[in-house]
Amino acid sequence: MNQTIDPFTGFGLGLRKEHHADFLAEQQPVDFVEIISENFMACGGRPLATLRAVRERYPVIMHGVSMSLGSARGPDRAYLAELKALARQIDPLWLSDHLCWTGIDAHNSHDLLPLPYTEEALDRFCANLTFAQDVLERPLLIENPSSYVSFAESTMTEWEFLAAMAERTGCYLLLDVNNVYVTSVNHRFDPAAFLQAIPPDRVRQIHLAGHSAGPESMLIDTHDAAVRAEVWELYAQAVRLFGPCATMIERDDAIPPLAELLAELDQARSAARLPA
Amino acid sequence: MSLIDTQRSFLAEIAADDDAPPSSLGMAIYRNAYRARLSDALAISFERTRRWVGEDLFDTAAAHYILAHPPSNWTLDAFGDRFSEALETLFAEDPEVAELAWLEWHMQQAFAAPDRSELTAAQLGAAGLADPDWAEIRFTMAAGFAARPTRHDLARLWHSLSDVGTPVEGVDTTEPQVLIVWRQQFRPRFRLIDQEEAAVLDNLSNGLPFGQAASECDPDQLGRWLAAWLTDGLFSAFSVDAATDLAVPDAASRSLT
16 A cells, blocks of 8 residues: 555554543643544444544544454454544544454454464455555554464564565554563563564554553463563664654553543653663 | 364363263363353343342353353343343243343443433424424434333333342233333333323334324324323434425434434
């Protein structure tokens, strides 16, 4: 795809219903908000009215969880049509989804499932992504997921897969620094090596989030706690490598008052200003 | 193994029951997440039903449903679409459980249903319909309209199960009635109505013209119902045959399409 996405620097938060009233009551100190696209697709009533009101006050990024670009069966055309219809209404900064698959044969897991990093999976992912970008008439941002299994048949690393995908499809990257850290612990690799292999000119957004300890030293991407110190360190490395780009904090469970997340976002602003 | 075989195998493993233990710690994490996400979705969608039957019984029913009806839609919000049907079997001795679940589901669907404008009595009056036109008028129902029969006082049960409601021990049975759900502006609403009124609404929702839909009704009663339906915002639009459409003022036409 020849279209490009201009860099947008700033700091934002995910729009969660616990904070709808706060975002509308007064202008909050964020440069953008990110929505979960599926929460507003094929929908009306209060949810859509709220989104429209938020959009009048803030730039919006549409982040999806159900495109299933890694599916061997390809993306759902009806889903893409609904997503495109919402994007027309909202005029977002960009659309994003994940390096994953969510289901197959009309069975949707509603989870971000891992791919084997093989040539076949890369071919399939790139074909699906190219199709989706053509339908949506814009390049997408693709996010690296957290993962808890790896596949013996993988022939490349996740970062090699991401770089090849971006090269082939013209997509951009949403780098989830917490996911890099969680996956690096679970699969025992150096997270710095991951960051260093990412093409800097493709990164347009960074996600930060909290994680939790799982069984047997594994980490789980829970989005239910503050960003951990190790992730802040990795974020500082990412800013040095990729320069300033849109950064946001995700919190999807145990959601605190907005003021607490705004304070955490200030921490991101400070970390991004640290000297190299 | 091909990608499609890998994905089929992976999904089958995380959706399997406990007779087939997961093959690794990582797969156990995915299986737990799958179950927890779907179980949470049902608990959120059917909060009152869960309160009514108790958490343990509800969670057992949810586990059955997750195995029997794997999610197929791209939105998790659609996952509970057959849950009230499943509860008809699982709670065959307590039929109000499935009725309550049906009500919760459709109230939630109505809340976020795609927008439709509300037809008011003033707009209908402004159309200047001649008497013969009334028999030919067809209505489009409000966003989220749905109906089902009931023999229980679901209104009392619904309110008793709210966060501030006073719990009740049992639910009263009633004469056969019909439960209708719709959205008026931003507010999902429901009402219990008698079968005669429900039959007319059912005909109208199936696209029958007014004269045919209400052919058995007393005209005075029908007039009272129509006034109430318009006040409650049960319709979003109307149409008449092509010849009469010409008589509808432009302003009304625009606002009703």
